[in-house]
Amino acid sequence: MAKAFASQGDLSEKKTSFTEIGEGLYAFTAEGDPNSGVIIGDESVMVVEAQATPRLAGKVIEAIRTVTDKPISHLVLTHYHAVRVLGASAFAAPQVIMSDDARAMVVERGQEDWDSEFARFPRLFQGHESIPGLTWPTTTFSDAMSVYLGNRRVDIMHLGRAHTAGDAVIWVPDQEVMFTGDIVEYHSACYCGDGHFADWGDTLDNIASFDPASIAPGRGDALVGRPMVAEALEKTRDFVESTYRPVARVAARGGSLKEAWDACRAECDPKFSDYAIYEHCLPFNVARAYDEARGIDTPRIWTAERDREMWDALQG
Template sequence: MAKAFASQGDMEEKKISFTQVGEGLYAFTAEGDPNTGVIIGDDSVMIVEAQATPRLARKVIECVRSVTDKPISHLVLTHYHAVRVLGASAYGAREIIMTDTTRAQVVERGQEDWDSEFGRFPRLFQGHEEIPGLTWPTTTFKDKMTVYLGSRKVEIMHLGRAHTAGDAVIYVPDQNVMFTGDIVEYHSACYCGDGHLADWPSTLDAIRAYDLDAIAPGRGDALVGREMVNAALDNTADFVTSTFKPALKVAARGGTLKETWDAIRAECDPKFADYAIYEHCLPFNVGRAYDEARGIDTPRIWTAERDQQMWNDLQGD
């Protein structure tokens, strides 16, 4: 019997953690589900990542209200994926920030991504009826912008392509803490289906250069302390490289997608098979790695139909 498509079989509620990663800085995590960051300023709060629905966003807001009653003024979206952005309306933020590239990706593929991810993650989209539509920014930037939450300086930057072409990171200098979105994961598979695998390691190096005291990653536990930070950076780089190098070898000899699947599994299964959403991500990772290895620079748009075809081609009996 074929495996349940993507995460359709994963309907068990996850345990939520709300971890302090610095003074006035928190990571909302839930056992491998998408994380959200919280930055408390003098008079208001910045949220990093919106969650998939207003229902899930309200769980974040409940945690925020356990530590501050300051209003939520800013919402930063590190990339365009539906599980990260469609809960935005719940926060009532006056500013919604993303990179220029991410906004362009919402235009180009936002609806297709919503439809695709809705089929992949039914549990995360419970309460989807409340979603008012695609999430659009009020503010965009190319390389870097600075927001002051009173006296607290927050730097929002594009350090390079990785998980998507438009990834943003959010750095809080006074605590030397960074919110990385899905550029960095902890004991969770990297989703590479819209990624740039050749560029990803150098973007990780750009993050490493900050010599951070803590990272709130895209998925998995908060990373507190330099030892944990560096271990996660190493591990994420290993995951991406272990996915891409086998694809390069297969593509160089004119091999097939199925041969790429077999080669990537042989490399990644022994190291990463127990990671959160590993089996979910694998067909999409293989598809993108095979494309990029053959010189396709811009990731092809995933649709609900393409998702199912890819899954059946690679995961079926």
């Protein structure tokens, strides 16, 4: 029997958690669904990731209000994907921050990405009718910027390409805590459909160089303590390399996308088949790895039509 397209068959509600990962720092997680982060300063609150709709963003706001009544002044979006950004209006934050490259992705493929992800993740778009439109930043940066929430300094940096070309990480130096977006995952498949495999490992090294005490990853449980951080970094690296390596071998000998798919499954299934959204991600990951191995540096734009065509060819 053909597998349901992407996550259309995944309709069960996920249990959310709100975990303190440092003083005044929290990870909002939901069993492999997109995570959000919360940074509480002396005067206001910064939120990391907006969720897919204002309704889902409301759950993050409810969690925030259990620990502080300070206003939300900043929203940082680690990259541009619809499931991460389209709930932004719920926060009414005066400052919405993205990297320059992330903003460029909104310009280049914002509507296509929205249409694509809406079809893939129906459960994550609860209340989609309240989305006012594409999410645009009020502030962008190229390499790094700092924001002061009163006395608390927050550093927002681009440490290299990985999950997308525009990935940002958020570093809170007083607690040695980092929010990585989807560069790092924990017991959840990395979505690599817009990724840069050759750069991903170096970006993980750059994250490791900060020696974070805790990390809020893009998906999966909060990573509290250096041993858990190290485990997640290594498993993320293994996932990315195990996906790309067999596909690149097939591409190098002129093999087909379907042959690359079979080779990737042979290497990845034994290690990662129990990861959240593994089956969802795999076709998109193989297609992108195959393109990159053949010299296509900028990921091709996913559209709802391309999604279906690729899914039917590989996973259908």
